[in-house]
Every structure is written in C-alpha cells, then in structure tokens.
Amino acid sequence: MQQPPSPQALAGVRVLDLSRVLAGPWCTQTLADLGADVIKIERPGSGDDTRAWGPPYLQDGEGHDTSEAAYYLGANRNKRSLAVDLSRPEGQALVRRLAGQVDVLVENFKVGDLARYGLDAQSLRAEHPGLVICSITGFGQTGPYAERAGYDYAIQGMGGLMSVTGERDDLPGGGPQKVGVAVADLFTGMYATVAILAALRHRDATGQGQIVDMALFDTQLAMLANLGSNYLCSGKAPGRMGNAHQNIVPYQVFEASDGHLIVAVGNDRQFAKLCDIAGRPDWAADPRFATNAERVRHRTVLVPLLEDAIRQRSRAHWLAALEAAKVPCGPINSIAEALADPQAQARGAVVGMEHPLSPALRVVASPMKLSATPVQYRQAPPLLGQHSDEVLRQAGCTAEQIAAWREAGVIA
Incomplete structure (x- = not known):
C-alpha cells in the first residue's frame, strides 16, 4: 500500500503571489516547496515576463519547443496560476477578495503602483489586519531612490559587489564583473522568505499581520558580509582579487x-x-x-x-x-558536470516533474532537507491561467460569474 505523503511545514498557509521575474517568485517558490498553497496572479495573454525569456524553452515529447521558457520553469513550481487583468475594476475586486482569504501577499510592483488599484499594503492591511504583506522592490518603500526601478545587474554595481568581483585591474581581463547568476534577486527572495516566516510567527502569537519591506539594494549591502565588515573596521574598501580570497591565503x-x-x-x-x-x-x-x-x-x-x-x-x-x-x-x-556529480546524484539534486506540455521536465531540487516535513514536488510550474477556474471556485465564485468574467476578458 502506498504511504500517504508526509506533512509539510507550511501546510494550510495560503499565499497570494503578485510578483514576477525572479526575487518574488523565488521567495514564493520556497514557501510553496515548504507546503504553502501559492496562487500566482498573472496578466492574461502574457503572464510572468520570464515565460518568454528564452531560448531555451521546455521541449515537448517530440523534441519541439513549447511556450514555457526554462527561466520561468526554474522559479515557479508548486504554484497555481490565476490570470486576472488588474487594470479592470472587476479584476481588482477579485484580487481584493482573494487577499481576504490568504495569510500572505507578496508583490514586487513599483512603489505606488498598486495604490491605483486599491491593492496597496496600507489599504489591504486596514481591511485585513492579520494579513502579512511582503513588498519587494529595488530600493525599498523609502529613501531618495524609492521610485526607481531596480534590476539585479544594476544593484550588483550600485551595491558594491562588482567592485570586488572579477580580476584585478592590473591583470589581463581585469575590471568589474557581475556574478554569473542574479544573486541580488536570489538573496532578496531568500531574505523575504525568512522575514515572512518571522511575520507569520508574530501573527500566530498576536493575531496581527505586518508589512515586510524588502529591497534588492539593502540585501546587496547586507550580503557584502565580511567584505563590508573589512571596510568598516579598516576604513579601506576592498578591491577585486580575482579568484583569491581577501582574508585567507592560499x-x-x-x-x-x-x-x-x-x-x-x-x-x-x-x-x-x-x-x-x-x-x-x-x-x-x-x-x-x-x-x-x-x-x-x-x-x-x-x-x-x-x-x-x-x-x-x-x-x-x-x-x-x-x-x-x-x-x-x-x-x-x-553546470553539466556539477549536476552529474556523484554527490549531486546522491543528494537528489535534479527532480523530474510531470508537466502538461512535457512528460520529461526536470528541475533543480530544493536544497532544504527536512527530516519530518520534507519538501514535496506537488506540481510543475503552471501554465498561464491553468488554475483560474479552480481558484475562483474555491474563493466562492459561481460558474456563471467565472464565465462572464472570462467572456469580458477579466480573467483567462
């Protein structure tokens, strides 16, 4: 007899995900891996920008490209997709309705954008005081740069990381380099996850939600770690050292x-x-x-x-x-050698998932190994609007309402 799945640490936690690209989706994928029910809100027709960030794309059973970019697939498993047009009053009302039925809302709109829809943190918290709202932006909700768009590459430069990454200026190939993956986005997503879990702990103790204000720039400064401390202790800013270490030899x-x-x-x-x-x-x-x-x-x-x-x-x-x-x-x-390494194989670093467009989707596994509440790979990254009807029915909407909204283009 097949054993029932193990419980998950965040089973019962519901998350409304209004984020796209990487920092926000990385956070919500982590929450989903731990068992949260994550509802991904997407724009009808196009969805998350990263769906089109290819090639490479997922290939179907015959080796042909599908519509799903590998970039998108790397940050959106274990979620359900609801396609809603937030520019329409009916779409805004739907999202506000859902916000009253979840524990956490994650968004990465530019500062002030959601206020146009009545979906800003202050408005939602006034109506739902137990809601935890995490806003992820380039520079945070305050400060002279708050209204600027923030992109990982620019943040790596502004936040000092590129000043310590790359070969020394006096050597061939010297000069600033970005890190090979979007580390400011990824670190912000992970810090946001930690902050959300702390806010949920507080909510469970007090009944009160709160607003989590996460910024890529703040995170980049924090992740300078020992190099930031080196400067603050010595007054001398570290420079690029290539593949050498600032504080250890050899x-x-x-x-x-x-x-x-x-x-x-x-x-x-x-x-x-x-x-x-x-x-x-x-x-x-x-x-x-x-x-x-x-x-x-x-x-x-x-x-x-x-x-x-x-x-x-x-x-x-x-x-x-x-x-x-x-x-x-x-x-x-x-990367091919790393994923094929015997240690990676032994640790289950690659996981297969059944995708509607391909039976052979593989994803890089979560690194979290929990003995009592292990990560589960419940659902492949969703197609755009794949769960619209399911989510809306669970929210109490009737079949007639759903059909009318779809006919009017409010949902897809």
Missing part, C-alpha cells in the same frame, strides 16, 4: 599541468599539510608563511611559489593527494 584557483583546481586552505594545519604534499615542509616553518596573517601579508611571495609547485603535476594528482590529507580543494565543474 585560498584560490591554481593551474596544474593539465587544468585548474581550487585550493581552499582554511587554517595553519591545513597549510602545513599542503606544504608536505608539495614536498616543501620548510614553507610551513617559514615565519613569513607560518600563520594566515603572515601569509596574507606575504601573499605576493607565497602564491608564486605555490603556483610553480602545483604546475608540476596533474589536477588529478593534486585533488587525490589533497583530499586524502583533508585539505579543502575541488575541481571547477561546468
């Missing part, structure tokens, strides 16, 4: 005889083991290199010595020897 990419590898020495014991493997135990005893602080100060002396030594042998030799000695190291994999 902690960077090295070139072996047949390829590159990462060596990430985290303490003096590990450094001594590295020196033994390199056949140079004298380096660990050298006062210039004996402690991390001295290695950082004498980086320009030590690193060339290590480069010469590592270049003499193959990548496989170094990886095997370093792993055996428990010195942190690793290869530099492509």
